[in-house]
Amino acid sequence: MAHGSIKDKVAIIGAGCIKFGDNFDQSYIDMVAAAGRLAMKDAGVEPSRIEAAWLGTYLPNNGLGKAGSTIADPLHLHGIPITRVENFCATGMDAFRNASLAVAAGMYDVVLVLGCEKMKDRAARGIPRVEHPSIGKGTTAPALFALAANRYMLEYGMPRETLAKVAVKNHYNGARNELAHMQKEVTEEQVLKAPMISEPFGLFDCCPTTDGAAALIVCRADIAKQFRDDYVLVKGIGLAAFSHMPYYDPTFDYLGFKSTQTASKMAYEQAGISDPAREIDLAEVHDCFTWTEITNYEDLGFCKKGEGRHLIEEGRTRIDGDIPVNTSGGLKSFGHPIGASGVRMVYEVVSQLRGQAGERQVKGASLGLAHNVGGPGAVSCVSVLGLP
Amino acid sequence: MAHGSIKDKVAIIGAGCIKFGDNFDQSYIDMVAAAGRLAMKDAGVEPSRIEAAWLGTYLPNNGLGKAGSTIADPLHLHGIPITRVENFCATGMDAFRNASLAVAAGMYDVVLVLGCEKMKDRAARGIPRVEHPSIGKGTTAPALFALAANRYMLEYGMPRETLAKVAVKNHYNGARNELAHMQKEVTEEQVLKAPMISEPFGLFDCCPTTDGAAALIVCRADIAKQFRDDYVLVKGIGLAAFSHMPYYDPTFDYLGFKSTQTASKMAYEQAGISDPAREIDLAEVHDCFTWTEITNYEDLGFCKKGEGRHLIEEGRTRIDGDIPVNTSGGLKSFGHPIGASGVRMVYEVVSQLRGQAGERQVKGASLGLAHNVGGPGAVSCVSVLGLP
Numbered sequence: 001m002a003h004g005s006i007k008d009k010v011a012i013i014g015a016g017c018i019k020f021g022d023n024f025d026q027s028y029i030d031m032v033a034a035a036g037r038l039a040m041k042d043a044g045v046e047p048s049r050i051e052a053a054w055l056g057t058y059l060p061n062n063g064l065g066k067a068g069s070t071i072a073d074p075l076h077l078h079g080i081p082i083t084r085v086e087n088f089c090a091t092g093m094d095a096f097r098n099a100s101l102a103v104a105a106g107m108y109d110v111v112l113v114l115g116c117e118k119m120k121d122r123a124a125r126g127i128p129r130v131e132h133p134s135i136g137k138g139t140t141a142p143a144l145f146a147l148a149a150n151r152y153m154l155e156y157g158m159p160r161e162t163l164a165k166v167a168v169k170n171h172y173n174g175a176r177n178e179l180a181h182m183q184k185e186v187t188e189e190q191v192l193k194a195p196m197i198s199e200p201f202g203l204f205d206c207c208p209t210t211d212g213a214a215a216l217i218v219c220r221a222d223i224a225k226q227f228r229d230d231y232v233l234v235k236g237i238g239l240a241a242f243s244h245m246p247y248y249d250p251t252f253d254y255l256g257f258k259s260t261q262t263a264s265k266m267a268y269e270q271a272g273i274s275d276p277a278r279e280i281d282l283a284e285v286h287d288c289f290t291w292t293e294i295t296n297y298e299d300l301g302f303c304k305k306g307e308g309r310h311l312i313e314e315g316r317t318r319i320d321g322d323i324p325v326n327t328s329g330g331l332k333s334f335g336h337p338i339g340a341s342g343v344r345m346v347y348e349v350v351s352q353l354r355g356q357a358g359e360r361q362v363k364g365a366s367l368g369l370a371h372n373v374g375g376p377g378a379v380s381c382v383s384v385l386g387l388p
Numbered sequence: 389m390a391h392g393s394i395k396d397k398v399a400i401i402g403a404g405c406i407k408f409g410d411n412f413d414q415s416y417i418d419m420v421a422a423a424g425r426l427a428m429k430d431a432g433v434e435p436s437r438i439e440a441a442w443l444g445t446y447l448p449n450n451g452l453g454k455a456g457s458t459i460a461d462p463l464h465l466h467g468i469p470i471t472r473v474e475n476f477c478a479t480g481m482d483a484f485r486n487a488s489l490a491v492a493a494g495m496y497d498v499v500l501v502l503g504c505e506k507m508k509d510r511a512a513r514g515i516p517r518v519e520h521p522s523i524g525k526g527t528t529a530p531a532l533f534a535l536a537a538n539r540y541m542l543e544y545g546m547p548r549e550t551l552a553k554v555a556v557k558n559h560y561n562g563a564r565n566e567l568a569h570m571q572k573e574v575t576e577e578q579v580l581k582a583p584m585i586s587e588p589f590g591l592f593d594c595c596p597t598t599d600g601a602a603a604l605i606v607c608r609a610d611i612a613k614q615f616r617d618d619y620v621l622v623k624g625i626g627l628a629a630f631s632h633m634p635y636y637d638p639t640f641d642y643l644g645f646k647s648t649q650t651a652s653k654m655a656y657e658q659a660g661i662s663d664p665a666r667e668i669d670l671a672e673v674h675d676c677f678t679w680t681e682i683t684n685y686e687d688l689g690f691c692k693k694g695e696g697r698h699l700i701e702e703g704r705t706r707i708d709g710d711i712p713v714n715t716s717g718g719l720k721s722f723g724h725p726i727g728a729s730g731v732r733m734v735y736e737v738v739s740q741l742r743g744q745a746g747e748r749q750v751k752g753a754s755l756g757l758a759h760n761v762g763g764p765g766a767v768s769c770v771s772v773l774g775l776p
Contacts, residue, residue, distance in 0.1 A: 051391060066474060067632065068629045069475075069763060069766035072630055078631070081629065081654075083486060088457070094469075104494070105489045239471070242466050245461075266469075379470075
C-alpha cells in the first residue's frame with residue numbers, strides 16, 4: 001500500500017493550554033475562548049489570520065461541540081471552514097491530523113486546532129457517564145482496561161507495584177506542572193492502598209475526570225519562519241482504526257493494542273525513524289490507566305513486548321531517564337478531557353522542544369512523540385514532532 | 389486571506405448509494421456495509437486498496453458512528469486511518485471535503501468517504517428527536533426554518549403556492565428515482581392542503597425522516613484513469629461556519645444564509661466560476677424545506693436575492709430547465725439521513741456527469757454542484773464537480 005508522507009510540510013507556530021481541572025467556573029465556551037486565544041497569542045496571529053479550523057470534542061456539552069461553528073463566536077472565526085472531528089480518545093489528535101493534512105495540501109496557510117471537553121458537570125445535568133455503548137452495562141473504561149491489565153500481569157508476572165510506579169512518576173511530573181489537574185505527588189504505598197476501582201486498578205491507577213482545552217496554530221512549513229524561529233515541524237502522523245469492539249476480535253491477545261503498533265509504524269515510516277527508543281527524546285503517551293502506559297512502551301517500539309516493566313522499574317522513563325515519558329504528568333496527573341488530550345499532548349511536546357518546560361525540561365530534546373489510544377484499542381493516533 | 393485550491397487534484401472514481409427510506413430491516417452497520425461495497429464495486433477496488441476513510445454521521449446510533457472504527461469490521465478496513473466528521477447537516481459533505489484535502493496533500497492515493505444515518509428507530513429506543521440543543525424547547529428544524537420563511541415571504545410578497553411548486557418538482561423527480569424514499573408525485577393542491585407542520589410549512593413542504601447511506605471512492609486525479617475513463621474531478625470545495633446560533637446573530641436578516649453565500653464563493657473561486665447560473669449544469673441543493681431551496685438559489689448566486697421564486701415559477705430548475713436543481717428528488721423526496729445526505733448529493737452529481745441518470749438525465753451535463761446548509765445557517769458546504 002502506497003502512503004505519502006507529511007514530513008516537514010507542516011509546522012506548529014503556536015500552542016496554548018488552559019489549566020486543566022474541575023473547571024466549574026468555566027463553561028465549554030469559556031475554555032474554548034481561553035485556549036484558542038493563548039495559542040493565537042503564542043503564534044502572534046489574530047483571528048483574521050486563521051483560514052480554517054478543526055475542533056476535537058468527544059461528547060458535546062449541551063449541544064456545544066457538535067459542530068465546528070461552536071467555536072466561531074468565542075474566537076471570532078466567522079466565514080471560514082471549521083470541522084468537528086470525533087474519534088474516541090484520539091479525537092483531539094485526529095483533529096490535529098486532519099488540520100495538518102489540509103495545510104499539506106496547500107489549501108490553507110494558517111489554521112487552528114482546538115480540543116475541548118467539559119467532563120465534570122455531566123452527572124449534574126443528568127447526562128449518563130460514559131460506558132462503551134456497544135458492549136453493555138458495567139463495561140466502563142476502568143473495567144475494560146482492567147481485563148487486559150489482568151491478562152498482561154498474569155502472562156508476564158508483573159506485580160501491582162510496577163503499575164504503582166507509573167502513578168508515582170506521573171504525579172511527580174504533574175506536581176511540577178502548573179497547568180495539571182492533580183499537582184500533588186503520591187507514594188507507591190498510597191497508590192497501592194487507595195480504594196479499588198476495578199482490579200488491578202486502584203484510584204491512583206486511573207486518570208481523573210477533568211475539564212480542559214488546548215489549541216495549536218499550524219501553518220505551512222515554508223512560511224513558519226515568518227512567525228517565529230523556534231517553530232516545530234510535523235515529522236509524521238499515523239492513525240489506525242481496528243474493530244469498533246476490539247474485545248470481540250478473536251485475534252486480540254489482551255497484551256497490547258494493534259492500533260498503537262500500526263499507527264506508530266506509519267508515523268515512524270514518514271519520519272524516517274528506525275529505532276524509536278534511541279531516536280525519540282521524549283513521549284507523551286496515553287496513560288488513561290497505569291497499565292496502559294506500560295503496554296504503550298511496547299506497542300510504540302520503545303522495548304519488546306513484555307519488557308515494558310523494566311522501563312518504569314529502572315526509572316528510564318523519568319524526566320532524567322533516557323526516554324522520558326509523560327513529562328507533563330500525563331493523563332494520570334494532568335487530566336484527560338477526552339477531545340482536549342491529544343492537542344494538550346502536542347502542546348507539551350512543543351513546549352519541550354522549544355526548551356520552555358521549566359524544571360520538567362528534557363535536556364537537548366529535539367524529537368518528540370505524542371500518542372492516543374481509544375476504544376480501547378479501536379483507534380490510535382501517533383504524531384512525531386521535531387525541531388527544524 | 390490566501391487560500392489554495394483543490395481544483396483538478398482529486399477525482400471521484402466510485403459512488404454508491406443504497407435505497408433510502410424506512411429501513412427498519414437494516415441496521416446502521418447493514419447500511420454502511422451495503423453503501424461501502426457499492427462504491428468499491430463501482431470503482432473496481434477491493435477493501436485492501438483503501439488507504440484511509442472518512443465517516444460522516446450526525447447522531448451516533450446506539451454508539452455506532454461515534455468513531456471511524458465503526459466501519460472497520462463491516463467493510464474489512466483494518467489498520468487504516470478512519471476519521472469521523474460531524475458538522476450539522478453538512479456532516480457528509482465535510483467528510484468528503486476532509487478526504488479530498490488528504491488526497492490532495494499526497495498522503496493517500498485511494499480513500500473512502502461514507503455517510504450514514506439511522507433516523508427512524510430513535511423514538512422507539514427512547515432517544516429524543518432532534519431539537520436545536522442550544523436554543524430551547526420547541527425550536528425544531530421546521531419551526532426554525534419557518535421563522536425565516538415567513539420573514540422572506542413577507543419581504544418579497546411570495547405566496548405559499550410558490551413553495552408548493554418546489555415540492556411538486558422534487559417529488560416529480562423522486563418518483564423517477566428508484567433509490568428515493570418518497571417515489572410518488574404530488575400536486576400543488578395536495579401540498580397546499582396537507583396538514584400544517586409549522587406555518588408556512590405543511591407536511592409536503594418538509595423533507596421526511598429517513599434512513600440511508602452513501603459512499604464515494606476518491607483518488608489522486610493523476611491516477612484516476614487507471615480505474616476508469618469517466619471519472620469526475622473535484623473543481624472546488626468551500627465550507628463556511630458562522631455563529632453556532634445564527635438566529636441570535638443581530639446581523640441575520642432571515643432572508644438567506646451567509647454560510648451558503650460564503651461557501652459557494654470559496655468553491656467558485658477555486659473552480660474558476662464567475663457566472664454560476666450559466667456555467668453550472670445541475671445542482672443538488674439542501675431543500676430540507678421548500679423555502680430553503682428558493683433561498684439557496686439566491687445564496688448560491690443562481691439569481692439575485694428575492695428573485696429565487698422566478699426560477700421555480702418559470703420551471704427553470706426542472707430537469708428540462710436551464711439550471712436543473714435536485715434532479716435526484718432532493719432531500720424533499722429522496723430523504724435526508726443527515727450524515728448521508730452530502731455524500732448522496734455528490735453521488736447524484738457523479739451519476740449525472742457520467743450520463744447514468746436515466747430518465748432524470750440532464751443532457752450534456754459537465755459541471756455540477758452539491759450543497760448542504762445546517763444549523764440553520766451555522767454551516768454550509770459547497771462542492772463543484774466536473775468532467776475532466
